Amino acid sequence: xxxxxxxxxxxxxxxxxxxxxxxxxxxxxxxxxxxxxxxxxxxxxxxxxxxxxxxxxxxxxxxxxxxxxxxxxxxxxxxxxxxxxxxxxxxxxxxxxxxxx
Numbered sequence: 001x002x003x004x005x006x007x008x009x010x011x012x013x014x015x016x017x018x019x020x021x022x023x024x025x026x027x028x029x030x031x032x033x034x035x036x037x038x039x040x041x042x043x044x045x046x047x048x049x050x051x052x053x054x055x056x057x058x059x060x061x062x063x064x065x066x067x068x069x070x071x072x073x074x075x076x077x078x079x080x081x082x083x084x085x086x087x088x089x090x091x092x093x094x095x096x097x098x099x100x101x
Contacts, residue, residue: 004036009045013073016040016047017066019055046073 008017023029037047048069050062070076 010070013070014045015069015073016045018047018049019052020049021052
């Protein structure tokens with residue numbers, strides 16, 4: 001069995017969120033990431049990857065992608081009675097730059 005350290009993991013959603021630097025774009029990094037993602041997918045763990053510059057330049061878009069994945073994987077729907085008391089409120093859709101793959 002291989003051991004992997006995940007950047008961020010939500011056990012309830014079986015969701016791994018990775019923040020990638022330049023080394024992940026090199027051939028060796030791409031190959032390692034593909035093997036790792038297959039291993040995680042075999043465990044029913046989905047991986048979301050963001051480049052570090054995406055996080056710096058479009059944080060709200062990254063958060064929205066994470067939010068969407070959490071809802072899709074858990075079936076939870078946003079129910080907010082006390083919006084002011086929430087730690088995270090999804091960003092305004094009109095202000096988001098969507099990440100297109």
